[in-house]
Amino acid sequence: MPRRTPPPSQATAATVHAYDFRRPTTLAREHSRVLELAFETFARQWGTQLTANVRTRSQATFHQVNMHTYDEYAASLPASTTMVLCRIGDEAEKAVIQFPAVAALTWLSHMLGGTGEHREPERTFTEIEQQLVLALGDDLLDDLRYSLGRVLPADLEFDTIHHNAQFAQAASTSALMIVASFTVECGEQSAPATVAFPADVLLRGLGDANPVVATDRARSLVASQVSLTPVDFAVQLDPVPVTPRAVLDLAVGDLIPLRQPARTPFRVSVDGHVLGRAAVGRTGTRLACTIIDTLETAS
Template identity: 55%
Template sequence: MTTLQAPAPDIPAYDFRRPTTLAREHSRVLELAFETFARQWATQLTAKVRVLSQVTCERVAMQTYDEYAASLPATTAMVLCELEGVAPKGVIQFPTTAALSWVNAMLGGSGVPVSAERTFTQIEHALVRRLMDDALEDLRYSLGSILIAPIAVDAIQYNSQFAQAAATNELMIVAGFELRVGDSVAESTLALPASVLLPQLGETNPTSSADDARELVDAQLARVPVDVSLRLAPATVKPSVVLGLAVGDVLPLPHPHHRPFDLAVGGQPVAGAALGSSGSRLACVIVKTED
C-alpha cells in the first residue's frame, strides 16, 4: 500500500546578499505615492498621445542597482534622470517599441506597435524627452515631500548594461508599472536612489531618549481624557433610609445655598463652580480653584 505525499509548499528563495529590504511602513507609503504617479502618468499620456491610456503600479521593492539592471532587457529605453546634489541618477525604463508607438500616434498615425527595438531618431528623441519631462512633473507632484531633490531628464540610453546610472551596490527604490496605451501593453520600471527617498520617510521604530522621561510622562498625562463631575456636598444617611426611598420623598442635602458646587476629577475636588448655561446646554463657571 502506497501513501500519497502532499506536494511540497512553494517557498520563495531568500537572497542573503541583499543588504536590506523595505520596511512595511515605508513600503505602504511608497506604494500609495507610486499609485498616484501611475494615475497622473496615465492622464498625461492620454492627453499627449491622444490615445486612451492606463498605467498600473504592480510592485515596489528595494534592489541594488546591479540587480535592477540585470532584470532589464538588454536593449530598452532608459531615461536617466539627474537629481540635484546627488551622484546616483534616477531611471525611467520602458521598451523602445512602446515609445515608438506613442510617437506614431502623436504624429497622427494609428499607434501600431513597432516589431523591433531600435534607437530613436532626432525627432523621436525630442518627442519622447518631452513626454518624460511631463512625467517627471507628475512624479514630483505624486511623491510630494518624499522627493525634495529637484529632478530633470539627463539623457536617454538604450543598453541596460552600459547605462551606468549608479554604482552597482547602490540601493534603489524600484517601482514596476504596466502601461496600456490603446492596444499596446508594455512593462515599465522607475528606479530612484533609496538615499534620496528614505530620509523623508523617517525611522520605522523611533525611540525616545530616557533623559527627559519626566517631561514625556507629564506631556502624555496632559493629553489623557478624564471624567469631570459637578456635585453637591454629600449627605450621610442610614441604609434603612436608602432602602425606604420612594417617589416624592425629600432628602435634605447639607450644601449651603451660597456655596459653589464642587468640580471633581476622579472623585477629588479641584475647583468650585457656579451653575450656568452655554446655549441650550447646562454649563458651569469656575469661581475658585483648590490648591
C-alpha cells in the first residue's frame, strides 16, 4: 500500500540550525558526559538547598548542556531577567547564573513566610531583595564548586547582578560558553534557569580530569580494549538432536546416547563459534583441557 503523505497543514516543520564548520561548537562526547553528570548533581543539590532555605518543596531538573557563543546565549534569554555574574579566579570572563526575577521573588516570599504569589511583571530587585538573593546564591556557588570538582580549577565569587541580558557583558560576544539549562520548581511555580561558564575554563579542567585521547590512536585502543574483554570459553561435546517428546519423558536414570566416540577431541568454542579442538586433562585437583589444534576463521 503506498504511503499517504499528510497535507501541508498537517506536516511537521523541521527545525534547521545553522552550523559554522570553521568554528565547531560541539563538545567531545567524553567531556559532555562528565558535564552532564556534574550538572545533574548540581540540580539535585540546588533543589535540596532551595527546599531548606525557603521551607517549601522545591526541585531543580537538569535538561541539557550545550556550547554557544556568548552573543547567541544572551540572545536566547528574555530581555528582562536576572543574571548573576560570578568571577572565576583571575579569569577575565565570568560565569552566569540566570533565572527570572519573578521566580526569585517567589523564593524570597516563601523564605519570609509569605504565600509565594507574585503577579507583578519582571522588575529589578530592591537593595534588600538583592542581598537576600545573594544569600541564596551563596549555597548555589557551594553546590557548583562541589558538583564540578576538578573541572572547575578556580574559586567562584559574586560580581554583579544584571536585569537585562543585552547589557550584561560576562564575556566577549564571540567567546564560547558552556550552557546548562534547568527547570526550577518551588511550590506550584516552575521557572527556566541556566548556568553558563566560559568554555576555555571548563575545557582546561576537563582536559586534566578526563583527557580526550587523540583519534590517531583509536584503532590500537579499541583493539587493546577488545583483547581484555572477558568472554565465555567452552569445551563441548558434539550436539545430539533429540525430539521434544524425548525431552518431556526424561527421568532420573535415563541414558542419552552420544554420537561422539570416546577418543574424539572436544570442541573449543566462544559464543557458539568453534575455534579448535581440545583433550580433557587435569592440572592439580582441577579439570583442564589441552588444545590439540585451532581452526582459522574468516574475520
